[in-house]
Amino acid sequence: xxxxxxxxxxxxxxxxxxxxxxxxxxxxxxxxxxxxxxxxxxxxxxxxxxxxxxxxxxxxxxxxxxxxxxxxxxxxxxxxxxxxxxxxxxxxxxxxxxxxxxxxxxxxxxxxxxxxxxxxxxxxxxxxxxxxxxxxxxxxxxxxxxxxxxxxxxxxxxxxxxxxxxxxxxxxxxxxxxxxxxxxxxxxxxxxxxxxxxxxxxxxxxxxxxxxxxxxxxxxxxxxxxxxxxxxxxxxxxxxxxxxxxxx
Amino acid sequence: xxxxxxxxxxxxxxxxxxxxxxxxxxxxxxxxxxxxxxxxxxxxxxxxxxxxxxxxxxxxxxxxxxxxxxxxxxxxxxxxxxxxxxxxxxxxxxxxxxxxxxxxxxxxxxxxxxxxxxxxxxxxxxxxxxxxxxxxxxxxxxxxxxxxxxxxxxxxxxxxxxxxxxxxxxxxx
Numbered sequence: 001x002x003x004x005x006x007x008x009x010x011x012x013x014x015x016x017x018x019x020x021x022x023x024x025x026x027x028x029x030x031x032x033x034x035x036x037x038x039x040x041x042x043x044x045x046x047x048x049x050x051x052x053x054x055x056x057x058x059x060x061x062x063x064x065x066x067x068x069x070x071x072x073x074x075x076x077x078x079x080x081x082x083x084x085x086x087x088x089x090x091x092x093x094x095x096x097x098x099x100x101x102x103x104x105x106x107x108x109x110x111x112x113x114x115x116x117x118x119x120x121x122x123x124x125x126x127x128x129x130x131x132x133x134x135x136x137x138x139x140x141x142x143x144x145x146x147x148x149x150x151x152x153x154x155x156x157x158x159x160x161x162x163x164x165x166x167x168x169x170x171x172x173x174x175x176x177x178x179x180x181x182x183x184x185x186x187x188x189x190x191x192x193x194x195x196x197x198x199x200x201x202x203x204x205x206x207x208x209x210x211x212x213x214x215x216x217x218x219x220x221x222x223x224x225x226x227x228x229x230x231x232x233x234x235x236x237x238x239x240x241x242x243x244x245x246x247x248x
Numbered sequence: 249x250x251x252x253x254x255x256x257x258x259x260x261x262x263x264x265x266x267x268x269x270x271x272x273x274x275x276x277x278x279x280x281x282x283x284x285x286x287x288x289x290x291x292x293x294x295x296x297x298x299x300x301x302x303x304x305x306x307x308x309x310x311x312x313x314x315x316x317x318x319x320x321x322x323x324x325x326x327x328x329x330x331x332x333x334x335x336x337x338x339x340x341x342x343x344x345x346x347x348x349x350x351x352x353x354x355x356x357x358x359x360x361x362x363x364x365x366x367x368x369x370x371x372x373x374x375x376x377x378x379x380x381x382x383x384x385x386x387x388x389x390x391x392x393x394x395x396x397x398x399x400x401x402x403x404x405x406x407x408x409x410x411x412x413x414x415x416x417x418x419x420x421x
Contacts, residue, residue, distance in 0.1 A: 176404035199319030199405065217319060237312055238408035239415060 031099030043100065043128075044109055051120045058116035060144045069152040072145035073161075075138070080146070083130060086161055088153035098130045106154040118147045159188050159224070170194060171243060173201040173215070173235070178243035187247055190224045201241070205233045274389035277336035280328045282386065283399070285341040286378055287317040287324070289348025290371075296355055297367045305416060306364045313371070313409065320402050327398055340385075361420065368416045375410035382406065 062068035077086060085092035088105040095102030103110055122143050125133035169185045171178050174196040185191055195201050200214040203221060209231055212221035225247040235241040290313050297310025328335060351370055358366050382403050390396035
């Protein structure tokens with residue numbers, strides 16, 4: 001009885017190994033062939049199975065915070081977008097050419113994973129894929145925020161990704177001047193004004209298109225233009241403190 | 249013409265005073281005292297204007313002077329504390345202080361449009377003299393790079409105040 005099972009297992013293993021050899025001989029280990037349906041299915045099952053139930057059931061501390069993903073936008077841009085692309089859809093310069101190809105994070109295969117499973121994948125990486133472990137570089141909170149970002153991927157809009165541009169679309173009010181005094185942004189970009197002076201400033205467009213309140217020292221104000229054009233603005237508190245915002 | 253009579257002595261005091269301490273001789277401790285005093289006298293005048301001013305524009309300007317100069321003074325105070333410099337009283341600081349006290353005394357006797365005009369005229373003269381002092385005495389004399397940088401950083405605000413005061417001056421002539 002026991003012998004028969006052992007023999008069956010050995011035969012099955014030998015058959016699998018033989019099939020593996022045949023497959024490898026036919027297709028090699030090249031990365032430029034799309035994975036077959038069986039391989040994809042098995043690999044995905046394995047990823048799921050490899051995550052301990054306890055980890056998969058873990059709950060995100062940001063579950064009640066619909067804006068948590070915003071806190072991961074910079075991390076995603078810096079650590080993930082290289083392979084996953086800025087929008088998380090996998091269309092980066094290298095993503096489609098890896099083996100297995102970098103998945104579209106909006107895909108059901110990814111979105112179907114629990115928050116805890118996504119956390120585990122980011123934290124520990126996935127063997128035999130390009131997914132590295134971020135355990136040593138990202139803390140718990142940042143990892144959970146990334147999970148929130150992954151959840152957001154199916155609904156990400158160009159405006160959501162605008163912080164990439166907004167990071168540069170910043171005007172510092174320093175020495176009673178706007179720096180840079182002339183800024184060009186794309187429609188949909190968010191512009192941030194930051195007051196680095198020890199007294200209040202404000203931002204007031206000539207035509208009244210936009211106007212901040214008075215910004216205290218270290219205060220900031222954000223504005224996302226909704227129309228193209230050239231907008232001259234001033235600080236009404238300090239005559240001569242002028243800036244131009246060009247929205248293309 | 250009372251306001252002119254009050255504005256001119258202070259303007260002269262501030263104008264003449266920096267010459268009393270030559271650029272070479274002035275120390276950072278003395279500059280610190282001059283900066284703090286110069287801001288303080290305009291805070292005092294601004295407080296008076298924000299309550300006694302007749303037009304809303306003058307009141308608002310007075311209020312802004314209090315806010316801006318208080319901010320500058322706080323930053324100057326923080327820097328001086330960080331550098332371990334103890335502001336040292338000197339003839340320039342003393343004459344600015346005396347001029348400020350004279351101005352407040354003269355303004356206290358006025359009201360209505362006369363107050364507005366006297367206050368704004370004085371603000372124009374005061375900011376012109378402070379800019380002059382920054383350019384000719386304080387920036388060239390500052391030894392510490394951070395102190396010098398702070399003076400350079402706040403200068404445009406004083407220039408904006410001057411322009412603002414001059415704009416106001418035109419409306420209340």
